[in-house]
Amino acid sequence: MSQAESGNSQRLRLVNYLKLIEDLWQKLYYVKWNPKSFAMLTRLAQDMVQNARERDDERLRNLVAQLEQHIKNCAVSGGIPSEPDRQRLTALIEAVRNILTASSGYNASDEPRTRPLLSPLPEIVLIAPDENPPLVAKLEDAGYRIRHIADLVEAEQRLRERVPGAIIVDVDFSGGPEPATALIAQLRAETDLRAPVLFLAERNDISARLEAVRAGGVAYFSKPFENDELLDVLRELLLPQTSQGYFRVLIVNDQPAEAWEMAGALEEKGIIPRVVIQPLQVLQDIHRFRPDLLLIDLDIKEVSGQELAQVITQHRDCDTLPIILLCLPADVPNYLSNLDVPGTSLLTKPAPISYLCWEIKQRLRRARAMRIKLGSLTDNDPISGLFNRRRYLTLLERAIETLGLSAQSQAVMFIVLDNLRSIRDSAGVAAADEVVGQAARRLRQVLNQDQQAARFSDAMFAALIPNLIGEPLLALARRIRDALETGFYQVGEQALLLRTSVGVALATDRSQDHLMLIQRADLACGLAREAKGERIVLQQTELKDKRDQEASSRARMLEQVREIVAHERLWLVFQPIASMRGDTNERYEVLLRLRGNDGQELVPGSVFGVVYNHELGQALDRWVIEHVLDMLRQRQRKTTVFIKILPVTLQDRTLSGWLRERLEQTGVEAQNLVFEVAESTAERSLRDMFGFLGGIKMLGCGFCLDRFGRGADSLSLLKNLGADYVKLDMYFVNGLAKDPKKQAQIKELTKNLETLGAATIVGGVEDVKAMPILWSLGVDLIQGFFLQHPYREMSYDFSGAAF
Numbered sequence: 001m002s003q004a005e006s007g008n009s010q011r012l013r014l015v016n017y018l019k020l021i022e023d024l025w026q027k028l029y030y031v032k033w034n035p036k037s038f039a040m041l042t043r044l045a046q047d048m049v050q051n052a053r054e055r056d057d058e059r060l061r062n063l064v065a066q067l068e069q070h071i072k073n074c075a076v077s078g079g080i081p082s083e084p085d086r087q088r089l090t091a092l093i094e095a096v097r098n099i100l101t102a103s104s105g106y107n108a109s110d111e112p113r114t115r116p117l118l119s120p121l122p123e124i125v126l127i128a129p130d131e132n133p134p135l136v137a138k139l140e141d142a143g144y145r146i147r148h149i150a151d152l153v154e155a156e157q158r159l160r161e162r163v164p165g166a167i168i169v170d171v172d173f174s175g176g177p178e179p180a181t182a183l184i185a186q187l188r189a190e191t192d193l194r195a196p197v198l199f200l201a202e203r204n205d206i207s208a209r210l211e212a213v214r215a216g217g218v219a220y221f222s223k224p225f226e227n228d229e230l231l232d233v234l235r236e237l238l239l240p241q242t243s244q245g246y247f248r249v250l251i252v253n254d255q256p257a258e259a260w261e262m263a264g265a266l267e268e269k270g271i272i273p274r275v276v277i278q279p280l281q282v283l284q285d286i287h288r289f290r291p292d293l294l295l296i297d298l299d300i301k302e303v304s305g306q307e308l309a310q311v312i313t314q315h316r317d318c319d320t321l322p323i324i325l326l327c328l329p330a331d332v333p334n335y336l337s338n339l340d341v342p343g344t345s346l347l348t349k350p351a352p353i354s355y356l357c358w359e360i361k362q363r364l365r366r367a368r369a370m371r372i373k374l375g376s377l378t379d380n381d382p383i384s385g386l387f388n389r390r391r392y393l394t395l396l397e398r399a400i401e402t403l404g405l406s407a408q409s410q411a412v413m414f415i416v417l418d419n420l421r422s423i424r425d426s427a428g429v430a431a432a433d434e435v436v437g438q439a440a441r442r443l444r445q446v447l448n449q450d451q452q453a454a455r456f457s458d459a460m461f462a463a464l465i466p467n468l469i470g471e472p473l474l475a476l477a478r479r480i481r482d483a484l485e486t487g488f489y490q491v492g493e494q495a496l497l498l499r500t501s502v503g504v505a506l507a508t509d510r511s512q513d514h515l516m517l518i519q520r521a522d523l524a525c526g527l528a529r530e531a532k533g534e535r536i537v538l539q540q541t542e543l544k545d546k547r548d549q550e551a552s553s554r555a556r557m558l559e560q561v562r563e564i565v566a567h568e569r570l571w572l573v574f575q576p577i578a579s580m581r582g583d584t585n586e587r588y589e590v591l592l593r594l595r596g597n598d599g600q601e602l603v604p605g606s607v608f609g610v611v612y613n614h615e616l617g618q619a620l621d622r623w624v625i626e627h628v629l630d631m632l633r634q635r636q637r638k639t640t641v642f643i644k645i646l647p648v649t650l651q652d653r654t655l656s657g658w659l660r661e662r663l664e665q666t667g668v669e670a671q672n673l674v675f676e677v678a679e680s681t682a683e684r685s686l687r688d689m690f691g692f693l694g695g696i697k698m699l700g701c702g703f704c705l706d707r708f709g710r711g712a713d714s715l716s717l718l719k720n721l722g723a724d725y726v727k728l729d730m731y732f733v734n735g736l737a738k739d740p741k742k743q744a745q746i747k748e749l750t751k752n753l754e755t756l757g758a759a760t761i762v763g764g765v766e767d768v769k770a771m772p773i774l775w776s777l778g779v780d781l782i783q784g785f786f787l788q789h790p791y792r793e794m795s796y797d798f799s800g801a802a803f
Contacts, residue, residue: 124144167195185215250295295360384436385441389454403508569594622649715752724759
C-alpha cells in the first residue's frame, strides 16, 4: 500500500470513529440516557486516540487526546454531564471534524448543522423624487447596494433591463401617487416582475393601501416611518434570496410512503424537507437539521403522537417551533377535547397536497417573521443594533469554554464613548442616540464576521476578538478608535465629534473566568481614560505585575496560616439556625476564626480565598470537624451543627474513612453533622461532589447546598445532588421587604424545594420586618444577627424563641 493510500485509510478510520462518537452521544442525550452506553463512548475515544497516533498532525492528536480525556472525566460522575461539559464535548467533536475536513475536503456530516447561511445582500432600487433621501444612507449602512432613481421614465427603463432584489417606491411625486403606482402595476403585468415592492406614501387611508396592493405591493409605510421597521421588513422579504436552505420542514411519520410523498411536494415548492421514520429520534434530528417547522402525524405506532408533540414543545430548544399535526377525521373530536399543545395547528388527513403546502408556507412565513422580531428584541440593543449586554456575556462564556479549539485566544475589548454624556446634555437624548447608532455602524465596518460587537452599557461598546494578540490586537484597537473619532457625526444641523478610550483584556486558556476578564477590561478602560497618549491599554504587562503581587501575597498568607495552626491561634463560634414552624430542635452553623501574629483577628474571606484549594484548607476543615465532634460529645442536648466545607476537601478521598473513625471514637451520631457546600463550588466540581456526597451520606450525615438560587440551573443541580437543606443566596434577603419580585422568587423556590424534600434556610436576617414576610413565603429556617451574633458557646434558647 502506498503512503498516500495508507494516510487516506487512517483518515477514513478517524472519520468513522468521530461519526460513531457523535451519533452515540446525540442518541444518549436526545433519545435515551444510559450510563453503560456512555462508557462505550470512552472505548471509542480510546480507539480513536490509538489511530490518531499514526497521523502526522500534532494538533489533531492533541484534540483527540483532549476528547478522550473529557469523555473519561464526564464518565466518572456516572450521571448526565453538566451543561458546560456538554458544550465542551460538542466543541471538541466540532474541532476534530474541522481538522479532518480541512485536511481532506471530506465533510464528516452531510447534515445541515446551522441556521441558514446568508449570501451577499442583493441590489435595492429606491424610486423617490427627493435628490438625497435619508433612507439611502440607512440602507447602505445596513450593507445593501442602493440604486437611487428620481425619475419614473429612467426607473421604468432600469427595471425592464435588470430585476433588482427589491424595489422601494416613494409615490409622492409632483404629479401625484398614481403614476408611480401605475408604473409598478404595468411592469408586473408586462415583465412578470417578481421582486418584492415596498410603497412609501403620505396617505394612510385604506383606499391608498388597496391601490398599493393591487399594484403588487407587499408592504406599505405611511410617512413618517421608522427606518429600523422598514429594514426589518426588507430583511424578512429578502430571505428567499439571501438564505441558503431558506425553509426547512421536519416530517415525523412512520409510514415511509406518506412521508416521502409530502417531502417530494415540499421540495417542488422550494422547501427543504427531512423525514423521520423513527419518532424517538426526533429531538436528535431537530438538533441536527434545525427545522423551521415540524409536520407530525399523530397516528404513529411506536409512541403516542400527542405525547410526542407535548415532549417537543416542553423542550427549551423547541418551545417556539411551529407544529402542524395530522390526524384521521374520526380522531378530531378526541384531539379537540384533549390535545393541549401550544403553537400547533390540527389538520385532517389525507390533506390535499396543494393545500398542505400552502398551509405550511403560511405558517413558515409567520413564524420566521416572529422569530426575527423576538430575536431582535431579546438579543439586540434597539439604539445601536448591536448585541445587548446579556447576549455578549453568553457569547463570551461560550468562547472561553471552547478556548483552545476553534480559537487560541479571546480578547475582550471595551470602547468607552467618553463624551457621550456631554453630547446628551448639550444636544439632547435623541441626538445622543443618533450618535450611538452612527458609531455602531462605524464599528461594524471595522470588525470582520468573526469579531462580535455589543452595546455593553449606555456609553460603552464591547467587542469579542478571537485569535489576535500583541501588536495586531493593538492595531485593531487603533483602527476602531480612528474610525470612531475621525470625522463628524451629522445629527440634523449639528456636527458632533466623539472621543473614546479603549481597554483590552486577553484570555489564552480556559482557566480564566469570563467575569474576571470583564473586570480586567473595565480596569484597562479606566487606565486608558487617565492616559495622555493614545488612550488604549492592553492589560498584559499590568496583569503580570498583578499576578506576581497576588502570588507573593498568597505565599505570605499561607505561611501565616501554617503558624496559626501550629500555635493553635484559632477558635470556633456558633450562630443559631431557628425554625419558623414551631420546631425547637437545636441547630447551629459553626464558623472558624483565626488570629494573626499581631494578635488581630484575620478577615475570614482573606484566609479562605487563599487556602480554598490548598492542602492547608483540608487541614482547617478537619480541625473544625474534630473540635465540633468533641463539643457534641460533651453536650447533653441533641444538636445539629452545620459545617462549611472548602473545595479542596471535596477532593479528599480519605475523608469518609477518617470521619467514620472519629464518629465511632466520640459516639456522636452522624445525623448531627450537616456539611455545607456553596452552589457555585458544587457546579464547578460535580465529579468531586458525587464522591464526597457518596461518602458522607453513607455515614448518615446531612448535606446543605449554600448560597443557592443564582446559578444557571439551580433546581437541576439540586435534583442531581439531593440536599437535605438549602440556604438561599444573600441576594434574595437584601431589600426583601420592598421588593415584590424577590418575594415572588422566594415563594416559588420554597415550593420547589418542598417538593424536592429540602428545607429552606434564609440567612442574613437582621431585623423583625423580614419575619412575617419570610413566614408567609414558606421559609422553614432563619439565621442572622436578629437571632444572635456568632458566639463561642452554643447557648441560644430555642424553646423560648420558636416562631
